[in-house]
Amino acid sequence: MSSLANQAEKADMNFAGIPIIDLTEISSTDSTRRRSLAEEIRNACINVGFFYVKNHGIEDKIIQETLGMAKDFFSLPLDVKMEIENRKNPNFKGYHPLLSGNNDPEGAGDLQEGFEFGWEDPSPGGGEIDNGIMAGANVWPSEIPEFREKVLKYYYAAVKLGKSLFPLFAQALNLPETFFDDKTLKSAALMKLLHYPPQTGPVDDPVVGIGAHTDWECFTILWQEPGIQALQVLNSSKEWIDAPPIPGTLVINLGDQFARWTNDIFKSTVHRAINRNNVHRYSIPLFFGTDYDVELEPIPGCTSDERPPRYKVITAGEYVKARLEATYAQATHITTQYTAPEKV
Ligand SMILES: O=C(O)CCC(=O)C(=O)O
Numbered sequence: 001m002s003s004l005a006n007q008a009e010k011a012d013m014n015f016a017g018i019p020i021i022d023l024t025e026i027s028s029t030d031s032t033r034r035r036s037l038a039e040e041i042r043n044a045c046i047n048v049g050f051f052y053v054k055n056h057g058i059e060d061k062i063i064q065e066t067l068g069m070a071k072d073f074f075s076l077p078l079d080v081k082m083e084i085e086n087r088k089n090p091n092f093k094g095y096h097p098l099l100s101g102n103n104d105p106e107g108a109g110d111l112q113e114g115f116e117f118g119w120e121d122p123s124p125g126g127g128e129i130d131n132g133i134m135a136g137a138n139v140w141p142s143e144i145p146e147f148r149e150k151v152l153k154y155y156y157a158a159v160k161l162g163k164s165l166f167p168l169f170a171q172a173l174n175l176p177e178t179f180f181d182d183k184t185l186k187s188a189a190l191m192k193l194l195h196y197p198p199q200t201g202p203v204d205d206p207v208v209g210i211g212a213h214t215d216w217e218c219f220t221i222l223w224q225e226p227g228i229q230a231l232q233v234l235n236s237s238k239e240w241i242d243a244p245p246i247p248g249t250l251v252i253n254l255g256d257q258f259a260r261w262t263n264d265i266f267k268s269t270v271h272r273a274i275n276r277n278n279v280h281r282y283s284i285p286l287f288f289g290t291d292y293d294v295e296l297e298p299i300p301g302c303t304s305d306e307r308p309p310r311y312k313v314i315t316a317g318e319y320v321k322a323r324l325e326a327t328y329a330q331a332t333h334i335t336t337q338y339t340a341p342e343k344v
């Protein structure tokens with residue numbers, strides 16, 4: 001058995017907390033420093049599927065401006081937001097209202113509203129790239145003129161961070177650092193602005209902010225609003241472990257594309273978010289996938305006689321699109337109880 005598969009057999013997913021990894025050495029010219037960072041990442045990927053990163057390089061000013069845009073956008077009247085509803089677009093770009101998505105088939109809808117977009121050229125007017133099965137232009141709210149420019153600024157910064165993580169993931173898998181380069185040429189990265197209204201009522205309510213789920217891409221870069229506990233991660237004892245916002249950090253969690261590609265050596269760990277605070281909560285995930293035409297077949301070293309392939313081979317685009325369709329399929333009860341939040 002390969003040493004990687006061997007390490008995965010001994011994985012201990014009974015974690016009690018989420019590791020914090022310092023990215024200072026990410027572009028060190030000293031390969032032993034990059035390797036030691038990759039080893040930390042490997043341990044987190046095999047045993048937790050989640051880690052925080054500090055010294056990630058995204059300026060706080062860019063984050064705050066994007067947060068401001070999220071608050072402005074979600075404060076718009078519902079009928080204005082519904083003009084760019086995601087289900088009008090083949091790839092679900094645009095706005096989704098409260099309870100229109102359901103990430104947990106056992107849940108009754110996600111108590112969040114969101115705005116989603118993908119890569120486009122930074123020049124005014126933009127321009128989509130040909131993304132095959134996931135092709136389709138972004139839609140933008142015309143009521144907030146600076147919205148596109150500001151949120152794209154965060155998007156490009158997060159995509160840059162994501163691109164710089166792939167060589168570490170490759171090293172963590174005992175592959176050449178360039179392994180993912182030709183599989184991530186089109187930045188198949190979807191970004192969401194999310195707003196969770198405060199939630200009261202029974203703790204076993206089948207409606208939560210976002211129900212128990214795994215993410216679908218390779219990994220997610222998540223910014224969470226400081227001071228508000230909502231995100232929880234499931235360990236192997238079926239305990240929900242809090243993943244609170246830690247100032248100056250972002251959360252990185254692995255998704256299904258990496259789990260499929262690595263035959264579950266990298267973990268796509270179940271998580272959820274519940275905003276049981278008396279304030280509105282905002283978060284910003286960026287889901288970084290491989291190019292949509294790439295086939296998710298087991299990476300060398302991730303299968304063995306004892307660990308045969310666990311997943312049917314499928315392209316990344318087919319996988320993401322199928323999951324989007326399932327998540328937004330049952331939206332019958334659109335938000336009659338919705339009231340736009342006060343701008344804070
Ligand atoms: O809002 C959060 O903290 C988590 C969001 C999330 O898990 C997702 O959008 O996939």
Ligand SMILES: [Fe+2]
Pocket residue numbers: 213214215271
């Ligand atoms: Fe998630």
